[in-house]
Ligand code: SF4
């Protein structure tokens with residue numbers, strides 16, 4: 182056996198840069214907090230506007246009225262899920278399953294194409310974290326100032342500023358908790374009841390629970406959620422390939438890094454374009470140095486790109502030393518956008534979307550189920566008829582009160598005992614006990630197959646099969 186030693190490669194993730202952040206690398210130690218420096222530029226502007234749009238969508242959607250209800254109301258207690266006039270019941274939940282599959286394949290498609298763009302721009306954890314950082318920056322000052330303040334004495338002014346920051350964080354957390362719960366209980370009464378202490382225990386519990394999660398995740402844990410709690414961060418590398426867009430540092434162009442004067446001919450000095458200003462590290466919300474290569478901690482937020490572009494502008498160099506790029510491009514090869522994996526995800530996604538809309542179009546505006554009386558299969562009534570008893574369950578899935586007409590086919594000269602016209606309110610489930618009677622001579626077989634028929638004025642017809650029993 183050869184006595185040569187095997188080279189060891191250190192693959193420990195470089196998640197902490199002691200040059201810019203205090204402490205020894207334990208992220209759960211509060212003294213190792215990442216002081217994120219504010220970054221401004223094209224990508225930050227894109228994220229800011231995108232975040233505002235998503236926030237507005239999240240906050241305003243439960244307030245949109247539709248008919249007699251709010252447009253989206255997921256009423257778990259009554260098992261009714263309302264979406265803009267369409268009410269879905271547990272039996273329609275294949276739609277929900279399809280929706281989850283669309284979301285999953287949408288994520289696979291986007292991740293294969295654009296890497297962790299979801300994490301950087303759309304994920305609520307990122308949107309809320311950047312919002313919390315904005316308040317931190319405005320109330321406590323820049324990252325450098327905050328670092329200095331936190332290592333110094335706690336003055337009354339600092340206590341006041343920190344208090345204001347936490348108040349702002351708590352207010353955002355409460356609005357978030359209330360809004361989220363407002364998708365499950367009527368939002369108008371929720372806000373009034375919550376602030377007049379009139380909500381039930383469980384409603385208050387869930388509002389405070391989601392508010393607490395928002396405050397802890399966006400205010401305190403931040404990148405810890407992305408690095409140690411989010412499952413998506415773990416499995417997304419399986420979707421990456423060398424043509425996936427990632428945030429990358431152009432090593433060939435940037436190295437050898439080092440400071441220099443603006444007027445110096447850095448090429449003559451043997452230097453690359455990176456002036457080692459460290460701004461790309463200081464603005465990174467996960468505290469990594471993108472110059473160390475592709476790392477799973479990178480959420481593709483583009484903050485380092487904007488920071489570096491500013492430095493490049495100041496130095497009079499071309500922008501894009503850090504940029505959205507692909508591994509192939511970084512290696513000097515061309516990027517192949519249309520590739521089998523991406524096309525495969527795209528095709529499945531389109532099929533799922535098609536199936537979803539086909540299923541939505543097929544959702545009936547009413548539901549009917551028929552339950553036979555199990556205690557007595559049949560009886561002979563005072564008119565000499567064989568009588569079978571049923572309970573009809575009628576669901577009005579629309580947003581208006583509906584009148585339904587009921588009938589039966591498959592039997593001749595049948596007597597209907599019970600109401601044959603009913604009015605059902607929106608979302609109501611009406612239980613209608615009734616029975617059918619037929620003279621024994623008019624029934625050919627011991628067990629007949631019959632159809633209960635529900636019709637509305639606008640010609641909608643629903644048929645449900647059942648049995649009529651004459652004898653055992
Ligand atoms: S390395 Fe750049 S893109 Fe990645 S998380 Fe840090 S700032 Fe965002």
Ligand code: SF4
Pocket residue numbers: 430435438454455456457458459460461462472488489490492502503
């Ligand atoms: S911001 Fe650009 S120039 Fe400054 S250290 Fe990072 S890569 Fe180098």
